[in-house]
Amino acid sequence: MRALTIAPMHADSLEISEVPEPTPGHDELLVDGLALGVCGTDREIARGEYGWAPPHRDRLILGHESLGRVSHAPPNSNFESGDLVVGVVRRPDPQPCGPCAHGEFDMCRNGRYTERGIKEIDGYGSRQWCVETDYAVRLDPRLEPVGMLMEPTTVVAKAWEQVHRIGERAWFEPKRVLVTGAGPIGLLAAMLAVQQGLETHVLDRHTDGPKPGIVEALGASYHHDDIAEVAGKLQPDVVIEATGAGPVVFGAIANTASYGIVCLTGVSPAGRTLRIDAGDVNREMVLENDAVVGSVNANLRHYHQAAAALAKADLDWLSSLITRRVPLERAPEAFDTEPDDVKVVIDLATGS
Structure with a gap:
């Protein structure tokens, strides 16, 4: 064989x-x-x-x-x-x-x-x-x-589950989501956001190719400007981070709405340094009740969640x-x- x-x-x-x-x-x-x-x-x-x-x-x-x-x-x-x-x-x-x-x-x-x-x-x-x-x-x-999109969908099903579990520590009714990265993980995370009826934005560095059209066909908004500019204007309630790029990660953390939740799904490469004002990041997270969580892999429950999400998705969009x-x-x-x-x-x- x-x-x-x-x-x-x-x-x-x-x-x-x-x-x-x-x-x-x-x-x-x-x-x-x-x-x-x-x-x-x-x-x-x-x-x-x-x-x-x-x-x-x-x-x-x-x-x-x-x-x-x-x-x-x-x-x-x-x-x-x-x-x-x-x-x-x-x-x-x-x-x-x-x-x-x-x-x-x-x-x-x-x-x-x-x-x-x-x-x-x-x-x-x-x-x-x-x-x-x-x-x-x-x-x-x-x-x-x-159907081979099932496994990456489980990853974002878990990520969204984590977001809701954290948000529900208090009253939680998110309106606006920013997904950073328009690879498969980011696009599928955006699909789940749209399925939840959330205003969905996707940030990626590509200005041409298929990604902008895929995002727009989903009913979401595509952005390619600097993370601080995009997130600063949007002030998202939730960020699903799928790039693992240090500047994007910390730019997202610094620019959420109060009580914002950032879920990290991208794995950053080791050995790269980034200068940040750690005190300012800490102050903002504490004073605004923000949360940052890492999420990886999935268990059987998330596979069933992903299967349900794919079953109600548009097949042409998934194929794209x-x-x-x-x-x-x-x-x-x-x-x-x-x-x-x-x-x-x-x-x-x-x-x-």
Whole structure:
């Protein structure tokens, strides 16, 4: 069976390999892989920056943004052949911490979780894969062209859940949202904002290409000016930050409305310095009851939230996020970024 594999921590080791066909366990689905989304995490693993192979193995099957069709389901599993499914990425550690033991494995406190296609478990980048029935989520059949957007949608579903939990420490009725970054995470965060009936603004540095049109088609407003200027005028109640760029992060924190909430989903690169007035940031956050929270990964609850959000989204708009598709045999091409890329997808079901 053909699969996309990597030798973690070794740059330029990405290749299409022949691997054994999977054999499902008694409580596992056998799934025909349809498509795989590629994100920044995958590209970092491909550059040799991190990643962990399964125990006693040198190579890892890459891929965590899954989409497949059930080929075989165990009896009484609530799944059946033909179901469109995605697989959850993270698994709780075998000796779980408190959050993992209570199903909140996205909030693992001891770091001994594992992740499909990232940390110690093979991913979904193969012609077929298996997944435990407890870690599979069914999708609306009409989402087959775009279902690989499920995993990034879970990330922003969790982010929005965190925002509402923090906001509800007191009376909370946000009106205006600013999303920083118009990559897949940012655009999907904006989609959830629009679905909530919020006035939605998206900030990105691109002035041409597909991103401005995608934002406008969503019914949101697109901006490309400096963060301080844009956020200073808007005074958003909520910021979903999806760039990880230091100046954007602190520009957003400094320019929310009172009782503003900034949710950080972008991971900043290490080794870059930024001069800020820490005292001024602290003073403003305290006096305005502001909050900043980091959010990463998702648990099973967020997968179901994401499935519901995608099911009621406009299919043409979701399709516009996928700007390039490549077959599995040419999968390394998906790791070379092009100027107009938003989401690049690897087609697992077709040949070269």
